[in-house]
Amino acid sequence: MAKGLPKRSEDYSQWYNELVKKADLAEHSSVRGCMVIKPYGFSIWEKMQAALDKMFKDTGHSNAYFPLFVPKNLFEAEEKNAEGFAKECAVVTHYRLKNDPDNKGKLIVDPEAKLEEELVVRPTSEAVIWSTYKNWIQSYRDLPLLINQWANVVRWEMRTRLFLRTAEFLWQEGHTAHSTKGEAIDETKQMLEVYATFAEEFMAMPVLKGVKTESERFAGAEDTYCIEALMQDGKALQAGTSHFLGQNFAKAFDVKFAGKDGKEEYVWGTSWGVSTRLMGALIMAHSDDEGLVLPPKLAPIQVVIVPIFKGEEQLAQVSEVAEKLKKELQALNISVKYDNRDTSSPGWKFAEYELKGVPVRVAIGPRDLENGTLEIARRDTKEKAIFKVEDAVAHINQLMTDIQENIYKRAIDFRADNTTEVETYDEFKKVLDSKGGFVLAHWDGTAETEDKIKEETKATIRCITLDFKEEAGTCMYSGKPSKGKVVFARAY
RNA sequence: CGGGGCGUAGCGCAGUCCGGUUAGCGUACCUGGUUUGGGACCAGGGGGUCGCAGGUUCGAAUCCUGCCGCCCCGACCA
CATH class of the missing domain: 3.40.50.800 (Anticodon-binding domain)
Structure with missing residues (x-):
C-alpha cells in the first residue's frame, strides 16, 4: 500500500483528498476554495480536452471565446437563470486600487473607482453569449449556430473539494441556436450522447443517461439531460449536462430570425458542459489503495x-x-x-x-x-x-x-452490483444505508415527494433514464400512482 | 452562515496545558561513499519573520487581546 495513503474502506473521502495531492494532480491554493492544477493533473485534463474537442468538431461545432465578466443588467435578463446563480456570484465593483494613506506599503480599494454597472464574474456564459448571438443571427441562413468555448467559471461555493467542487473551475460550454424546436432537442440529445461516449470510451466509466426532474434542472432550461456515474463509495456523480433551453434565452435577449417565409421567430437554444469535475470522477471510478488507476486513453x-x-x-x-x-x-x-x-x-x-x-x-x-x-x-x-x-x-x-x-x-x-430495485420506502432506506449505489424506485412525479425523500434520506433523484420503462406502480413514499421507476442516489 | 480543527524548515508533525539553554523530530534537499529485481544504508551538511499585529513579562512558539488564512463537518450547489 502506498505510503501515507489512507485506505478507501477506512475513510473514502480522506483517501480521495490525499490521492489528489500525492499523485500530483492538484493542491489547494492560497485562495479559498480554489485549486492549483499541477502539471500531471493538468495533462490528464488536456487529454480529456483533446478527445472532447475533437468530438465537438466532428459534430460541427467551432470554438470561440467570450468574456469573463458579465454586466449585471445582462446577467439578470433571463430571470430564472439569474435567480438560480445569484447566491453564488463573485462581483466586481471597483476597477482600481490605491496606496493606503494610513498603512504604508498596503493597498486599498479606491472608493472613487466604483463601477457604475457591476460586473458579475461568469458562473456560466449564457447571458454574454446570447447577447452576442442577437447580433449574429438575423435569418435562418445564420442557423444553426454551433459554438463551444473552453473557459473558467466561478461559483462561490460554500463548501469545496478538489476537482469535485471548486470556486473556480475549468470547463467547456457549448451554446447553440437553432431554427426549430426539434433540431434543438436533437442537438441536446446528441451532445449527451457525445458525453456518454466520451465517459465510456475514454474514461472507461459507465454512465446512466437521463433527464433531470424539475428541481434538479438547470435554471433557465426547459429540460436538463445528464450523465450520471457511480463512484466506488456508492455515491452518484453528475458527470455532464446538456440543456434544452427552449426559447427562454432567445426571448430574454431578443434573438430572432427571419424564416424562409419572412416571418420572425425566436431561435431555439441548447447549452451543454463538462468540467474539471470529470477529473474527480475519473479518480473515484477506478483508483485503489495503491493510488490512481488511469485508463490508457487518458494516461x-x-x-x-x-x-x-x-x-x-x-x-x-x-x-x-x-x-x-x-x-x-x-x-x-x-x-x-x-x-x-x-x-x-x-x-x-x-x-x-x-x-x-x-x-x-x-x-x-x-x-x-x-x-x-x-x-x-x-x-x-x-x-x-x-x-x-x-x-x-x-x-x-x-x-x-x-x-x-x-x-x-x-x-x-x-x-450492476450496486444498482438495486426496491418497492417500499423501508427497503429504500435500508439499501441506501447499507450499500448505497443507484436505487430504482417508484415516484409519484411530484416535487413535494422528491423534497421529502431528500430531506429524510439525503438521496436525490439522479435522473429519469432515457430507457425508462413505463410500468404502472405506486410511489414508495406517497402511495400515489407512478408511471415507472426512477433512479435515486446520494450524490456528490 | 453555524460547529470543529489547524497555522512551527519544501512536506508531515512534536513542543503550547504548566513561559526559561542555541526550537526539535521524521521525511525531502545538498556532499561523499556503499547500494539498486518492491518506497536502500552510513557519515557529514544547509535550510525557521514559530500565520499577522498589539500587549503582559527580566524573558513569549508557549500567557492575554484583536485580526488573517486554510481545512474538515453541516445548511446550499455542477
Missing part, C-alpha cells in the same frame, strides 16, 4: 520503463534495450517514459508510478539482459510477467486495449 504516461542496474556500465546496457523499446512503442503512438534517474531506487519508482496510475510498467535488469527478457506489470490487476524482448511491443500494445476494457468492465460490474 499522460502510458508506459514507464524502469531500469535496474548497478553502475553506469550496466545502465548503459539496460538503456540500449530500453531506448529501443521506447522508440518502437512511440512509433505505435504510445507515450513512454524511460525513467533512468539514478537518484531513486527501482522500488521507489515502482511505488511512485503506481501512485500515479501509469497503466503499464516495464522493468529491465541484468537478469533480463542475460535472458533476453523483461518484466511487464499492469496497473489495473497488479499482474507481473516475464516476456521475451521481441514479444514486448505487441504485448504492451495489446495491454493498452485490455486495460482500458478491463477497468471499464470492472466499473460496469460494480455498478
Whole structure:
C-alpha cells in the first residue's frame, strides 16, 4: 500500500483528498476554495480536452471565446437563470486600487473607482453569449449556430473539494441556436450522447443517461439531460449536462430570425458542459489503495520503463534495450517514459508510478539482459510477467486495449452490483444505508415527494433514464400512482 | 452562515496545558561513499519573520487581546 495513503474502506473521502495531492494532480491554493492544477493533473485534463474537442468538431461545432465578466443588467435578463446563480456570484465593483494613506506599503480599494454597472464574474456564459448571438443571427441562413468555448467559471461555493467542487473551475460550454424546436432537442440529445461516449470510451466509466426532474434542472432550461456515474463509495456523480433551453434565452435577449417565409421567430437554444469535475470522477471510478488507476486513453504516461542496474556500465546496457523499446512503442503512438534517474531506487519508482496510475510498467535488469527478457506489470490487476524482448511491443500494445476494457468492465460490474430495485420506502432506506449505489424506485412525479425523500434520506433523484420503462406502480413514499421507476442516489 | 480543527524548515508533525539553554523530530534537499529485481544504508551538511499585529513579562512558539488564512463537518450547489 502506498505510503501515507489512507485506505478507501477506512475513510473514502480522506483517501480521495490525499490521492489528489500525492499523485500530483492538484493542491489547494492560497485562495479559498480554489485549486492549483499541477502539471500531471493538468495533462490528464488536456487529454480529456483533446478527445472532447475533437468530438465537438466532428459534430460541427467551432470554438470561440467570450468574456469573463458579465454586466449585471445582462446577467439578470433571463430571470430564472439569474435567480438560480445569484447566491453564488463573485462581483466586481471597483476597477482600481490605491496606496493606503494610513498603512504604508498596503493597498486599498479606491472608493472613487466604483463601477457604475457591476460586473458579475461568469458562473456560466449564457447571458454574454446570447447577447452576442442577437447580433449574429438575423435569418435562418445564420442557423444553426454551433459554438463551444473552453473557459473558467466561478461559483462561490460554500463548501469545496478538489476537482469535485471548486470556486473556480475549468470547463467547456457549448451554446447553440437553432431554427426549430426539434433540431434543438436533437442537438441536446446528441451532445449527451457525445458525453456518454466520451465517459465510456475514454474514461472507461459507465454512465446512466437521463433527464433531470424539475428541481434538479438547470435554471433557465426547459429540460436538463445528464450523465450520471457511480463512484466506488456508492455515491452518484453528475458527470455532464446538456440543456434544452427552449426559447427562454432567445426571448430574454431578443434573438430572432427571419424564416424562409419572412416571418420572425425566436431561435431555439441548447447549452451543454463538462468540467474539471470529470477529473474527480475519473479518480473515484477506478483508483485503489495503491493510488490512481488511469485508463490508457487518458494516461499522460502510458508506459514507464524502469531500469535496474548497478553502475553506469550496466545502465548503459539496460538503456540500449530500453531506448529501443521506447522508440518502437512511440512509433505505435504510445507515450513512454524511460525513467533512468539514478537518484531513486527501482522500488521507489515502482511505488511512485503506481501512485500515479501509469497503466503499464516495464522493468529491465541484468537478469533480463542475460535472458533476453523483461518484466511487464499492469496497473489495473497488479499482474507481473516475464516476456521475451521481441514479444514486448505487441504485448504492451495489446495491454493498452485490455486495460482500458478491463477497468471499464470492472466499473460496469460494480455498478450492476450496486444498482438495486426496491418497492417500499423501508427497503429504500435500508439499501441506501447499507450499500448505497443507484436505487430504482417508484415516484409519484411530484416535487413535494422528491423534497421529502431528500430531506429524510439525503438521496436525490439522479435522473429519469432515457430507457425508462413505463410500468404502472405506486410511489414508495406517497402511495400515489407512478408511471415507472426512477433512479435515486446520494450524490456528490 | 453555524460547529470543529489547524497555522512551527519544501512536506508531515512534536513542543503550547504548566513561559526559561542555541526550537526539535521524521521525511525531502545538498556532499561523499556503499547500494539498486518492491518506497536502500552510513557519515557529514544547509535550510525557521514559530500565520499577522498589539500587549503582559527580566524573558513569549508557549500567557492575554484583536485580526488573517486554510481545512474538515453541516445548511446550499455542477
